[in-house]
Amino acid sequence: MAGGYWMVRTIRSGDVIEKSQFYVGERKPRADRKKGSSSRAKLEQNKNAAVRQLARQMNCNNRKGDLMLTGEFDDAHLPSDKAGADKIAALAWRRLCRELKKEGVTLRGFWSTADKDAETGEAARLHVHAVISGEGVKVEWDEETGKLTSCRIGQRELADIWGQGGVHVTPLREQKDYSPLAVYIVRQAAERPDGKKWHPTRNLLKPVIESERVCAYPRVLRAPGGATVHEVGHYDELTGSHYIRYTRKPKTEKLGGHKERALWEPPESCEDVNKSQV
Secondary structure, X not given: OOOOEEEEEEEEEOOEEEEEEEEEOOOOOOOOOOOOHHHHHHHHHHHHHHHHHHHHHHHHHOOOOOEEEEEEOOOOOOOOOHHHHHHHHHHHHHHHHHHHHHOOOOOOEEEEEEEEOOOOOOEEEEEEEEEEOOOOOEEEEOOOOOOEEEEEEOOEEHHHHHOOOXXXXXXXXXXXXXXXXXXXXXXXXXXXXXXXXXXXXXXXXXXXXXXXXXXXXXXXXXXXXXXXXXXXXXXXXXXXXXXXXXXXOOOEXXXXXXXXXXXXXXOOOOOOOOOEEO
């Protein structure tokens, strides 16, 4: 691989750190593409990239108390195709934005039309996923059964705002890495000519590239001591490519010989004017 070099890129999304190692240099001529297998491999590669992009977005913006919404279509409102579902979802998103605005809240989140089963990948009834900030949404549960009794903005129920059928509401749990939820949503997302799998609002925080470091030789990437490792990719000995994702261990300092105080805290924003954005 003369004439090139290896680079290690570090991306921060909320509390989550990603390191990827890859080769930069002259590329060999492409071999003739075989029909079928190569296209499937490319689709899978694009899907994995979409998962990481959505996970970064969620790690920057979401937290415990935010809501995942699943809007269903009843028989009377079931659209004939994905384009119809997209149009209905976009209109419902605007209604949701208006209702929150009445409460003095700006909508933050994204929506995605789904037409696949998350486990099998087979065709499923059209439905719409959305993840939004919990601010401005009143959620009530039955203490005995644990079932949802009301989910409304002001005096208007979410099911009424959706207007196409039932709405399932799932509060997000406290977790550092939302990659599992990103996998769930992307696997169900409908394929589109433009490749978009979700539609975010424009006010979301973005991940940042903390560093891009040139290396003379490739190596296996490792997380620092005490970190919580979420994923370690396969190390390719031929190309030197590798990937790792983890959460740093909070730093502590002893006070008075026995008390400890956390020094490292999650950043308030994923944006940094002095660093490149992903």
